[in-house]
């Protein structure tokens with residue numbers, strides 16, 4: 100019993116809070132979900148190395164390696180596979196490693212699971228495939244380390260050149276996405292897996308925003324409200340102290 104005489108929770112209440120906070124990051128063991136056709140490239144997105152995310156403690160941190168996550172739905176973080184009507188996961192028997200480890204009453208198994216090797220884009224694309232080469236070329240030009248280097252020059256006498264360079268990268272990022280959709284007949288949803296979240300969106304983590312008038316792009320400071328950023332992995336909902344055992 101807890102000090103306030105409540106029974107400690109030791110099982111899932113199926114409240115759905117955890118799944119509504121966002122889908123899991125994927126690890127090597129989760130590759131089987133793609134092999135079995137339970138997951139497609141269009142259902143996941145990549146957070147690239149150096150991208151700003153919120154960690155499990157809600158701190159804003161740059162990722163030290165790329166991770167692939169299951170997408171949200173309805174313009175929210177709620178996992179694509181969470182079914183509100185029945186409060187259940189549509190792939191529960193095959194759910195990813197982080198989901199199997201998550202216990203909202205005990206953070207330790209999830210923290211252990213997050214130490215396992217993450218699945219990478221090249222694991223799924225094949226290291227020498229033509230698409231892997233396109234992904235490498237994009238990363239070589241648009242890495243967050245490279246962008247950070249250019250952003251620093253916005254405060255220097257070279258500010259105009261730096262702003263143009265950033266806009267060139269945003270245009271290149273747009274171009275690569277439309278190229279693979281049109282030329283390779285790729286599902287448009289797969290571009291967030293191949294190239295990560297669009298630079299037009301993530302540039303906001305540098306305090307900037309891209310505006311467009313006709314075909315012309317402009318850089319401007321972004322409004323200073325809190326950014327709604329993805330999390331580096333699954334996050335538990337608040338621990339409930341009592342409930343009826345139902346299983347998931």
Ligand code: SF4
Nearest residue numbers: 118178180181188198
């Ligand atoms: S895969 Fe299933 S268990 Fe995991 S976050 Fe999505 S709905 Fe929840």
